[in-house]
Amino acid sequence: MTSLFEELQPAAAAEVQTTRVDIKINGEYKAAQIEPRLLLAHLIRNGFRLTGTHTGCDTTNCGACTVLMDGAPVKSCTVFAVQANGHEVTTVEGLATASELHPIQEGFKDEHGLQCGFCTPGMMMSAKALLDENLNPTEDEVRWALSGNLCRCTGYQNIVKAVLWAAAKMRGEAPPTFGAPADDSADEIADDSAEQPEERSDEAAIADDSAGGEG
Amino acid sequence: MFPSRFRYEAPTSIEEAIALLGANEDAKVLAGGQSLIPMMKLRFANPALLVDINNIPDMGYHRADADGSFRIGALCRHADLEKSTILREHQPLLAAAAPLVADPIVRSRGTFVGSVCHADPQGDWAACMVALGGSIIAQGPNGKRAVEVKDFVSGPFTTVLARDEIAIEGVVPSAQGTRTGGYLKLERRVGDFATAAVAVSLDMSGGVVKNAGIGLVGVGAQTIDASEAAAALIGSSLDDDAVDRAAELAAAASNPRGDHRGSADYKRHIISTFVTRIIANVQRSEMQVA
Amino acid sequence: MALDEVKIGGLGASRRRVEDNRFIRGKGNYVDDVVLPGMLHMEILRSPLAHARIKSIDTSAAYAIPGVRMVMTGEMMAARNLAWMPTLSYDTQAVLATDKVRFQGQEVCAVIADDPYIARDGVEAIVVDYEPLPPIVNPTQAMADDAVLIRDDKVNQNDNVIFDWEVGDRESTDRAFAEADTISEIDLHYPRSHPSPIEACGSIADYDRSTSKLTVYMTSQAPHIVRAAVSMVAEIPEHMIRIIAPDLGGGFGNKVPVYPGYVISILASILLEKPVKWIEDKTGNLISTGFGRDVYLKGKLALRKDGKILGVRMDTVSDHGAFFSDAQPSKFKIGLIHSAFACYDIPTAYLTNRGVYTNKAPGGVAYRCSFRVTEAMFFQERMVQAAADDLGMDQAEFRRVNLVKDDDFPKRTPFGFLTDSGQYEKCLQIGLDAIDYDTFKEQKAEAAKRGRLLGIGISTMTEPLGAGNSREYDILGIKMFDSAELRVHMTGKAILRTGAKTQGQGHETTWAQIVAHELGIPAEDIVVEEGDTDTAPFGMGTYASRSTPVAGAAVSMVSRKIRAKARKIAAHLLEVSDEDIEWELGRFYVRGAQDRGVTIQECAMAAYSNVPDGMEPGLENNAYYDPPNLTWPFACYISTVEVDPLTGVWDVIRMVAVDDCGVRINPMIVEGQIMGGLTEAYAMANMQFITFDEDGNCIGSNYMDYLLPTAWETPGFELHEVVTPCPHHPIGAKGIGECATVGGPAAFVNAVMDALKDIGVRNIDMPLLPDRVYEAIQTGQDVSGHPPVKNR
């Protein structure tokens, strides 16, 4: 068996090496008896049942599986779970507290930084790694920091805005008003009620002056 | 997505790790894992034992030594180098290449030394080391030895490391004058391996090139040391003739294959264009400093 | 007082998305997140060869692995009459190969085991003996006289041609060409591409012997169609099948077809009587599931000196891969490719298409597109630019001459569609003003003197969205309507279910806005559910930008039915007759006495407590909507670029988008759709394609080779709007999801071609990879993207 959490096949278990790992995940200590070949992404998802961490590729490109290991972003599909033994892991489920969303989460919602939501947990974890180091990033710095995460839906522009929104909020400033058209509807769900930008800015888009790609 | 079975050891000393490698036929060192694990997930690599060196203390360093050499430990990550101010101060070529290796998340785990050991013809760091005349320090049961990176890489994905040797550090020799240089990489998007890339290192003194090295990426079965091209620059003041000659020789030293990224001719052309551009950029920034 | 529509989250409110509350917490529920007790895991063995006869399959080593429960082969499927399944295009497709493999990546065996690692161990242990056959990797090879027959399984199939199809008026078109001052010709290839949602496909089949019920969690954009198809293929009664499409990690057309993996997991669950989970890996997704495009064009325009287009001739060849399993519902063999030139006033046109089999993955899907509309508009806009250049005319002016005028509607398109509304020139002008067209042209000329290559490219198009009216569209005979069911509870809160299936478009948010608009119930008081065939009303699913045009209209219609009943209740409560009741948002009142009224919520309570005599209690209803026509959004995309002449690398300087999708339900979401579409357009123009080497090996089988742009390369977008309400849609909305993907690529390509125009280059086939651009600059010649042909 690859992991603890499904019925053991007696025959398989005998000759296969398994190791105990102790991981502090989202602040909680957890242990598992696992095969060394188990990828961290699979321990998180199937073992710890934290399914916010997604897998979206086979070649370490998409970043949907991004988590923080001791504060640094890693693609959890490309780390063996045994390697996390004794380390601290933060997943998307560790961003919010019971009562409060993280500003990055608020920013993603407010700026429409997600559509299907599949890349979102990984994006937010990369954003967190960036903002933990630099609370005042430029648009280019945000684009650069997120360039290990693929999104097929949004075209990134709103993701970038979401991160800048969060940065402003974390700096204690009023979140910028460049964002998506203002939401004047009164139906914010109570525990989510992020401060809404008052009105839609007339600037077409913040990315107007962004440099194009590097080819 | 699902590697085959292997045994796993995580020794806490180099000696222990070397012993494990020596005692097991089909063992592999696991460093950052950003090349090895992807290959294992696709089952292109199926080692019987992984010797994880991440628990060995004191290997994450990079530093400029008093003798002018620059040392990078086996667990120094790409991201450490990307963020490093001493690297920018002492090793402009490495500083230029650091942000272009892989993507930001891969960089936070992958190691400089592991990249050189991986000996991917499209790897960025080995070419930089070739241009700088750098070496790898390998440690085995009988002690340490230094191997110049141009000799260290012996073919695509192969090195001269013995089965029971570990690369413990990369060493860049001291500069003969002021070190400058640059790195240009043609990639189709972030996280792409190079279609072609060029590393140029120049040690300058009084406007004259004292020492030079050029490493080429993605244009042959292994990292290419364009030493003749570099020789064309040594002793020159980077005049147009010398630069053109170096660009031409670098293109001639490359041996690319045409594929969906471009024809052989195109890649050769990129090599010469990048040699010229890097040197022009160097001259432009010198002028700004002056 | 009437309610403020925006305040209650009605039409036009940029309401923040309801679904985000779970996604940002990592609490989405995608197929791979679902765990059922005792669940087994399935992995698929795929063919490494593009074309080969299977001589033998040895599964014994796989069975010897502890934890492997079953290895499924084509033979096992055949014994149950499931080795082949029907496709949506009236062909057949192999589920597990029995005789031959016909493309690299074809499903050969499946291993079911206790966990996916062991299932993969099992896959690796299977030994298949193949006898290689010559692979056919492009239409030229497929149509060669001595070409080996790919579909030797089909009786009466003697060559590799699937169909020949034509549309338009050949004679009058020939005449137009005979009378033309100039004929502009261009050959183009729209390369094969893949929708590639970040989440690949997957299913969990759970057959319960005790109830005879089959439940399948599935990555499906169209769960009801799947239910019907599974019922037909597996011969399980339809009421014993429940398909649940939970959250989808993107779709873009990829998740419309029924794939072998789903069918195999279903049979495995029936045989093993355990839930069986199959999660496709990315390579499996890229090399075996629904692709887009792969069409070749020989295009010609008959032109008058003053720029007027007199006639259009398009001869196309489409490469469908090994099975004709295009997932498209129109009555036309090659989808809506003949929607080309719909925005231009052109007297006559003629188009031919030949479809061929090749040893490549099957399953042409509408990749963010209404069935070949993307090819149509790309071909159109490249032909238009080439024609303008051939005439030496400004590309904006050339369009102005030919665009349909505002008062010409309704207007027959050259191939016979009926467009109903639009302000095409206005859109174009807004785009030109936004990008400062004239100034850029000056800058370009100035830069050229210094050896810099700047270019500007325009793309204008209208496309048919919202399949579709039941005259011209069906899937296996099923009409393309859609449905909505609305239940208003006694407290005035409501649940709405539709037959559509959101994959990121935000239906949970926007459908509630439509109800809010129609009934004045605040959007926050309405929950929206989709994707479970046991609870949702029958619908044809979400693709081809059809949800707002069709399901969205059904939401309006069902709300109006509710309102009609509520009006009667209101009359009863206010003790006046129906005719004396007036409606304002959220409230009925007595004509002439506005203060005497009842709210919709009061009517809801009365529906359960105080209905008039003879009226059925309750306040719920459903609506099936069969659209009278397609909707015709219009767009103008303009991009400026700079090309590096020494490397062939090009950068986008600016990208301006002007979209007219009619009334915008939620402007924020509409803009999100446009930006996503523009990014895929940029990807297509710049880097993204799937090609094959001479042996039929897929290049683009993973994200190392199949390039999706990251945040770094993706340019910034500047969005503008024009609103021409759709005349036949209940709230005046049109489709929007795919406009930018459809119209965008030509804007980028035209811009690069504009930069290279003076060098004498007229065309480079997509993607405009640096090496192709460099080659064109060096040689001054066009660069074709046709796949390599090896002379065997």
Ligand SMILES: Cc1cc2nc3c(=O)[nH]c(=O)nc-3n(C[C@H](O)[C@H](O)[C@H](O)COP(=O)(O)OP(=O)(O)OC[C@H]3O[C@@H](n4cnc5c(N)ncnc54)[C@H](O)[C@@H]3O)c2cc1C
């Ligand atoms: C998506 C993606 C994109 C990438 N793009 C690039 C790129 O553009 N350019 C580039 O250069 N690289 C790229 N890489 C590779 C990346 O840089 C790797 O980090 C690097 O090649 C290997 O370093 P590692 O520490 O991860 O080594 P590992 O993966 O741990 O090991 C690689 C190999 O080297 C051996 N090895 C490692 N360390 C030692 C040692 N100290 N002694 C002896 N043997 C050792 C291992 O046994 C193994 O065979 C990319 C990787 C990914 C996943």
Ligand code: FES
């Ligand atoms: S799953 Fe794609 S990078 Fe980890």
Ligand code: FES
């Ligand atoms: S929101 Fe769908 S992939 Fe990013």
